[in-house]
Amino acid sequence: MTPNSSTSEALAPGVDTPGVDTPGVNEAATATPEEVDAPKRIASTWEIARTFNEISLSSFGGGLSAWSREMVVARRKWMDDPEFLSALTICRILPGANQVNMAVFVGTKLNGIRGAGAALAGLIAMPTVLLMGIAALYAAFQHSHAVQHVLSGFAAAAVAMTFQMVWKTGRTTLTSIVPLLLFAATFVLSGLLRWPLWCTLLITAPFGIAWAWRRAHRRDAARAAS
Template sequence: MEKQQNAYAQLAMAMLRTGILGYGGGPSVMPLFRYEAVTRYKWLDDDEFGETLAIANALPGPIATKMAAYLGYKLKKTTGAVFAILFHILPSSIAMIALLSLVSVLSHSKIVAGMIAGVMPVVAVMLGQMAYDFGEKTVKGLGKVFGIAMFVISFLLLETIHLHPAIVILIFLAYGSIHFRLVAKWRRDEKKKKRDEAG
């Protein structure tokens, strides 16, 4: 019973922190989720977090609530998922209700504009760090040539052709499943070949 309460307490604190400190929208919150889930509480390892994030990105809806739901579900099934989502959205919901009457004043405030400008470099560095980590995993998983080729192709599809991100994600998911199947088959064949040569 105490262990269950401890899991809920950890989940509540982690989701409150991501909700309070997650400034700048869904993707900018992912480094915070990674810190809570991988570094602080060790609910997931880096690889599982990366895979979960990739799948969550491929699904419709806000990324932060999907990640909160997954972590909650992993710990405490459906109740945990609902619990995690509620605690993640609680800080921003309270802030929105509290500040609703001040929106028109705050939108023209130089102080608020300064706060936003001040926090932007932090968000940019966090996103850059996460992009680097995922890039490193991509190169490790696909190899240097394929990894760099995939970066270039995805950039061209998104920025030059202006293909919708969901379509690009689906294309790369399909390619990834074929690529790793072929690699697995090639490795099996190589092992078999070596065994035959040895025997």
């Protein structure tokens, strides 16, 4: 489940969220010097697909990024840590599921469009087939009381994992009044008033970006003045 405990601990929490440069992630960049040397750059489509299939099937919940790093950086040596982490950040900024984006990014770097396709297929093919099997079973047994009770337990755990993610990422990002207000406004619009996503983003995103932009400029000005 969790390879290489120290680095996976550092990478696992909050990695599915954009813009959260947790200290743990930065530690991971420096903590493993033995893995940084000479990333190799070419891989066959089969090797790429097999690697991402392994990443996908051996991870669960928030552990995917940790496994990606373990395989891509430590074992296959396809990227070094700074490269991997900056790619992760890019993939968080771009729309889409972060893990899917990351697979496409790594695959592209290794073998162009064929590498991207191989990584994507490796990442999602087996889990999709597995989920369709579960979906068929669910359709047959969803009214069984035993299944309902087990699933309600799973649902509690899944919601708890979501709240844990809010807690972990919130602690590092909601550090002043403006981000707190943005967070609260987004929650109210999306969670309570049930606005469509694009309406919510249309209202909140410009404020967020303008705030971060002005803050960066003020920091630069302060640095220049001192």
